[in-house]
Amino acid sequence: MRMNVFWRSLILTLFLAFMMIPVIATLIFSISTRWDRTLLPEGLTLEWWKKVTTRGAFRLTLRNSFFISLATALALGVLVTPTAYWAHIRFPQSKVIFEIMSALSFGIPGVILALSLIRFYSGIPLPLINTPNILLCACMELSFPFMYRPVANALDSIDVRTLTEASQSLGGSWFQTLLRVILPNITPGVLSGFLLVFSTVFAEFTLTNLLVGARFKTFPIYLVEFTRFDGRQASALAVISFFVAWVVSLLIIWITGKRAIPAGGPVAGR
């Protein structure tokens, strides 16, 4: 049943080349003096990295991105974990609601979510439109499945009922049980959800661009501005983006010993 060695090597080599060449090329491009006329870079330099990282806007956008990613991941963790636990132990029938919510979060394209939020909330006098608040809410909505899936999987993999009964028979309240008994047992799930949300929001461009525009510049917005203005500095920024996504994915694989993408509810930020 195994594939012929020749074909297997050919297919895997082509796959590896397709996936690696753009990333490696961007990395080398960012440290080349010039690489648009000759087969090999004309020289190596760290000038573009120095130039782009010493700008004030670099630190500001990086800070904004860290802030919004962290806030989204924390808010979702606090909102989703207790809910998923309650649904698991007291109300398993309600899980279908969260499955539908996950499917909608994946299905509704960012452009359409942005349009619907602008159209609806621009008529409502809340401090939302054109502020980072609406971006936070939209990012939470977008990345909900990334938090819910790992937490729900973690809950499925332990004996929640026995743990809860043991804790309650010793006099623990519902909240104490969650915090002291359940949470330590599902830490890998919560942590990988946290990291998945973080990296999704860190790479988020569509919602930021359409909901807040220039009022709250994040790292991907800064990167897109540079692609039209200075390619070599933009390539340094692209390498940083790849690096963040790469580190987060490896962290998740390391924490859970499993693949980072929850089957059936993947990808955002396209």
Next chain:
Amino acid sequence: MEAQSINILQIKISRKWSAWIPLLPLIIFSIGFQIIPVVSLVISSFTGKQGITLVNYQRAFTPFILDAFCNSLRLSITTALLGVVFGAIVAYAIISSPKKYVQDALIALADVTTNFGGAPLAFAFIVTLGSTGIITLVLKSVGIFLYPNFRIYSITGLALAYLYFQLPLMIMLILPSLLGLKKEWWEAAINLGANNLKYWRFVALPILVPSLLSSFFILFANSFGAYATAWTLTGPDVNIVTVQIAALIRGEVQLEIGLADALAVVSLSIVLLCVGGYLWLANRARRSQT
């Protein structure tokens, strides 16, 4: 006996309305920031100055908008189809590799690159295949001139960039099903006189069809809703639906908010149909495998 009584107790609790209370914050959040805005978008797309109307949809019937939908559909079908076929082949090559570390490394690569997308990816493709990109230069040095026949800033270039995230996604989606093919089935087929081709045609493929089809749907939806990659790579040059909707939101063209609503509702219907198809098929595939 005791376990039974606890079960009965829990069912009683869950039937009580108070069991809903801890679920409410999340549900209300989702209703407030997803359901209500989207439903109101659908309603307003059917609303004009004189009440219920289809005028917003009629306005969408211009050659320009129809072209945008054609391009989006073509792009999504092409990249989903290529993603499904090549992704499945690569995934099969990965699991048939005899070395465990090769398998692990390639699966980790697919896992990580599924997260690469949007602006940095688009830029990486400009560096690689742009008019002075490195592959362009390499090919030029051996006498193959990519430009001006091929442009990375075109819909073909966009399809190539989309494949970069479609391919690893497909690998991650299909791996569990491929690993579910039992060696005994192959042995049984061979013992009964089948060759490899017949095994694939009559045994393996029919088992894989639901997973392949459901993956196609998710890849299609993934590509149809994509915006950041297209915007960074081609700007307003390539006419696809998400770019048009975004342009209407930013008010770059004459502000026609009713038109934006109608375009959004049509796109949303297409994408949600795909997600629904995916869920239905994935559910069936899961049931038939267990």
